[in-house]
Amino acid sequence: MRRLFEAWHGFKAGTWLGWQIESNWTEPFLFAIYSVIKPVAGVLILVFMYLLVAKGGLENPLFPQAFLGTTFYLYVVNVLSGISWTVIDDREHYGMLKYVYMAPMHLYGYLLGRGMAKTAVATISVLITLAFGLAFLKVRLSLVNPGLFTAALILGLAALAFYGILLAGVSLLIARHGWVVGDVVAGGLYLLCGTAFPLSLLPLPFRALGLWLPPTYWFEALRRTLLGQGLHAELSPFSDSTLLLILAGATFLGMALSLWIFRVAERIAVRRGLLDMQTMY
Amino acid sequence: MGTLMGRMLLGEIAVKTEELTRVFRLRKREAREGRREILALDRVNLEVCWGELFGLLGPNGAGKTTLIKILATLLAPTSGRAWVAGADVVENPAEVRRHINMVCGGETSGYGLLTVEENLWMFAQFYGIPSREARRRIRELLSLVGMADRASTKVYHLSSGMRQKMNIVRGFLTDPKILFLDEPTLGLDVQTARTIRDFVRQWLLDHPDRTILLTTHYMHEADELCQRVAIIDRGRILACAPPAELKKALQRDVVFRLYVEGIADAKNLLDGMKGVRALAQHMEEGRLSVDLILSEEEALVSVLSRLHAAGARLAELKKEEPTLEDVFLSLVGRKLSEESP
């Protein structure tokens, strides 16, 4: 009970601090530009690739699928890199990690809270990108099954937060490099989860790996609820509720895995004295 | 050519400031009590001679670090001028840098992934010191501060005391003519602080033509090391003289330390009383400790009777020799440990 209270305490503190950091770094006007340009530019790369090559350009039936995957992928990159960056930033920039660790609150809960703030910021980007797609790219969305959409969205976001913390555990043990571990893992997930193309294009081992990754199911559920159909032939035998069940299982597994790996990483970090290391080079 | 330039060229003055002022302008959201400006240095005039170990003594926020940063060419003054080794810090910062180095307490320098020796070697390169010579100096200085066996240790494995010793070595490694030490023993244990003080003193003995400007808020450090001390508070220099002379100015005053029980505040009771020049108080083990500077010993009788009338019981009374702390108290009306408001 006490541990639960400490975790809640950490979660609250992390959410508050995260929002202060995320929203307060600049003037609101610059923040707005930042929130619009970055995600829209990501989607426009896809747009130009289609315009240059694809039959029918943006009318190509694959485009809405790729657009939706790329848009919701913003959550993946924001949450994964955001949480793992928090560890490096708090450790090497603000020198706060050791104090957070020492405080009678859970570091895990605290990071989950920081992830919450990242999710809030990502939501702004996702909404803007969706609006851009509807207004300028002729993407037609219709909310086929609101219940399924809400459940899938919440489960997927929870899973992402847990996997973010798993990566935060890894970050506890490694140096500060030019890239954040969350960024590169997110980059990998863009490929392996068939975010913008059918999984069937991948070589068999990668395809198999993709089928083990929760975002694959998440993107598919979101596509079915917002576009009326999915992208991957491999997932077509699964009903909507099966997809949701798999997503729930993956979320639960993510929670268990992240709890376990984070605790192991935490122990190693304490044993080796890594909580306050300065590794910039 | 003015007198100053003449004395500089004659080689007497290492550091000189003239009406040096620095104002920090705050952003709207950072305004303090409606004020958008902070006066960090207020018309500071100082002269530090070659071969001198000069101390700047003042509480946190007094302006010591601001002054050091201006002299080290890291910050521009708002008005006034400053010269280091004869060069104007604003007009000719490059010339200033040839002669200086700086060590700040409580800070890390270099990269955690590198070893102590590698970090020091890297900094030596920025001063154009050939590698072989740099390594010789590093070995020599590390053994002087008792870190010879840590040369190959990665910096992030060092304790904070060790890091500060490495930082000290970095400052001396380049053999600067003028060295700025900004709170060099901040937060260190007694033993490490002593090692650093001994090292600084010895270095100046070995290099009598060099100059050190030391800022500290530890009065015994200034007392022990410095040939002259300037007392600074709220950006202004309040006094500047050798420690003994500063204390001597208080000789005609009498310094008492009282421990009283039964009351929590003596300041309101005694402030403004005839014969009371300054006082500071703090709670110590449940008793009120009162440092009292009296212009005449006779005033003690009326002080004690007023305390008695207020219900205080005198637990202990000591007559003390004046310290720099008392000098500060008599000049500022606060103790050094209290931050500048």
Next chain:
Amino acid sequence: MTNPGWKTFLRTVLGRAYPRFIGVWREKSWLFFDVFLPLLQVSAYVYIYRAIGAPLEFSGFAVLGGAMIAYWMNVLWSMASQLYWEKETGNLQLYLIAPTSRMAILLGMALGGLTATTVRAAGVILVGTLLFRVPLQVADGALFFGVFLLTLISLYGLGMLLSSVFLLWGREAWHLSQLFMEPVYLFSGFYFPVRALGFWVAAVASLIPITLGLDAMRQLLYPQLMEKFRFLSVEVELGILAFLAVLFLFLSREGLRFFEDLARREGRLTLRGQ
């Protein structure tokens, strides 16, 4: 600006490059994260092209773009925002009081960072050719290498300029670096020929040297396909790159002086935790 003499200049370059050289070998976790995983990101773009039935050369565009992204990332994260990081960790003030050239310090950072970046870029190219059978044959190797080298020189010149600008911006520097990722991938045409954006957009985007470098290298790799998509001729692009290299190196030197003075006046050089 300090004029320390060429020996100190060289020593400074080596001194600042050293932590980066040694960091790469001492902390090997970068190998996995910096080399292997970004390959997956490039692969994703290759598969997007495959999904829409693009000719193999387009996959070559993505592979080359992916390799050049390594350098852009290095410039953004290990140069542009580096002085800000150095300030936050207390090193910047020690650099600034040293009687050496700031350009030498930045150059040292650049050289050190190039090592790891080149390994990563080479990894992307290697896997691209082996795994996706992307054709990468250059008719004029010397010209290709010249374009590549000039691109890097002007790019790192831009990095030096950005580092002094970012220094003034405090914590915004991190976000600025973030902001310069996807939009630059788009406008510099990392994954498709920049001409697709239209002449004038491509012209403005050419301020970032990778835009022209990529276009020229693609022309040298795929002359037939690029007939349709080329922005300017290779010779013109080479000339502009040479001009940009000189311009950025000059501006970065002046910029360093200007922004350092400004930061010193505003008291931002040593102000932390912004």
